[in-house]
Amino acid sequence: MATMPAPSARTAPSVSPAPSASPALSARAVMPAPGRGFGDPALVTRALPLTSALRGGVLLLGNFDGFHLGHLALVTAARRAAPGRPLGVLSCTPHPRAFFRPDAPAFQLATPRTQQKMLARAGVDFIFAPRFDAAFAALSPAAFVTDILRSGLGVSHVVAGRDFRFGLGRAGDSETLRHLGREAGIGTSIIADISGPDGRRISSTLIRACLAAGDLDGAQGLLGGDWLVETTACASGGLQLHPLLCRPAPGRYLARMAGKPCQMPQQIRLDGDGRIHAARATLRPGLMHLLPAS
Ligand SMILES: Cc1cc2nc3c(=O)[nH]c(=O)nc-3n(C[C@H](O)[C@H](O)[C@H](O)COP(=O)(O)O)c2cc1C
Ligand SMILES: Nc1ncnc2c1ncn2[C@@H]1O[C@H](COP(=O)(O)OP(=O)(O)OP(=O)(O)O)[C@@H](O)[C@H]1O
Numbered sequence: 584m585a586t587m588p589a590p591s592a593r594t595a596p597s598v599s600p601a602p603s604a605s606p607a608l609s610a611r612a613v614m615p616a617p618g619r620g621f622g623d624p625a626l627v628t629r630a631l632p633l634t635s636a637l638r639g640g641v642l643l644l645g646n647f648d649g650f651h652l653g654h655l656a657l658v659t660a661a662r663r664a665a666p667g668r669p670l671g672v673l674s675c676t677p678h679p680r681a682f683f684r685p686d687a688p689a690f691q692l693a694t695p696r697t698q699q700k701m702l703a704r705a706g707v708d709f710i711f712a713p714r715f716d717a718a719f720a721a722l723s724p725a726a727f728v729t730d731i732l733r734s735g736l737g738v739s740h741v742v743a744g745r746d747f748r749f750g751l752g753r754a755g756d757s758e759t760l761r762h763l764g765r766e767a768g769i770g771t772s773i774i775a776d777i778s779g780p781d782g783r784r785i786s787s788t789l790i791r792a793c794l795a796a797g798d799l800d801g802a803q804g805l806l807g808g809d810w811l812v813e814t815t816a817c818a819s820g821g822l823q824l825h826p827l828l829c830r831p832a833p834g835r836y837l838a839r840m841a842g843k844p845c846q847m848p849q850q851i852r853l854d855g856d857g858r859i860h861a862a863r864a865t866l867r868p869g870l871m872h873l874l875p876a877s
Contacts, residue, residue, distance in 0.1 A: 673713075701811065
């Protein structure tokens with residue numbers, strides 16, 4: 584576990600009508616309690632209209648690749664804005680960046696499976712995962728708010744960070760969202776930046792940079808817990824990181840299967856292709872915590 588100080592909200596919140604996210608975020612907040620596994624996966628849906636039991640809820644807007652302490656601030660704000668309401672997350676698939684740059688190397692922090700686990704653990708009830716294709720990308724900001732948010736999902740409130748962009752050519756920003764939301768009868772909370780210990784805004788991009796530099800401690804501090812990865816079997820018989828996942832710096836790490844808190848982490852070596860070399864054969868394809876070597 585990282586021992587970095589808790590992150591802080593750097594700028595004054597601009598929130599309407601809900602209060603801002605709490606700056607007192609604890610790294611423990613998204614970790615499973617000792618001796619327990621992760622919660623059941625949140626429901627994933629792309630079908631519209633949304634089932635009636637989940638309508639009237641609050642939706643967090645963005646990509647949500649991985650789940651970090653900036654994202655946790657949105658959950659906190661959503662709970663305050665709409666206590667007791669269903670809590671959903673918008674997370675398009677494929678990731679918009681992969682849609683626009685299909686030839687770019689694997690960059691994600693999460694697979695659909697690990698994302699589901701982390702979001703469920705954070706108390707999210709459902710993930711709205713529309714296919715991000717040319718038609719979805721071409722929606723205007725107004726069509727997104729009226730057709731998707733109001734008619735399709737029936738949300739009562741949305742939460743986003745200051746840098747959220749949406750609609751064709753990223754034409755919509757947080758002010759557009761607030762304005763269109765008001766017209767559609769949807770409340771809006773815009774959350775102040777949550778920063779890490781060095782003052783930089785926490786983001787999935789920053790965590791990817793930590794991993795690329797082999798700084799698992801730094802990544803853990805921003806994630807608020809271990810990096811949960813999905814592994815698959817190699818044709819050669821060993822294990823490898825899921826093809827969607829970014830490649831951390833090659834080197835030595837510790838690994839422990841998820842859901843087995845009593846298992847001693849074992850030493851592994853990760854190569855540049857994401858292949859996992861372990862002296863003992865106790866690791867299986869599935870979900871695994873990747874930890875710093877010391
Ligand atoms: C309905 C909708 C349409 C979008 N259309 C575009 C688009 O045409 N071009 C674009 O770059 N991003 C578009 N986005 C934003 C992407 O989802 C995504 O956030 C962005 O491209 C990735 O940049 P970021 O990771 O820096 O936020 C759209 C988002 C939504 C919700
Ligand atoms: N540090 C943060 N403080 C406040 N809001 C945040 C923070 N990080 C992300 N958000 C908000 O959470 C939502 C989901 O974030 P998203 O995953 O799209 O961004 P990100 O973490 O910056 O990812 P990337 O670096 O890949 O762009 C967005 O509304 C975004 O503005």
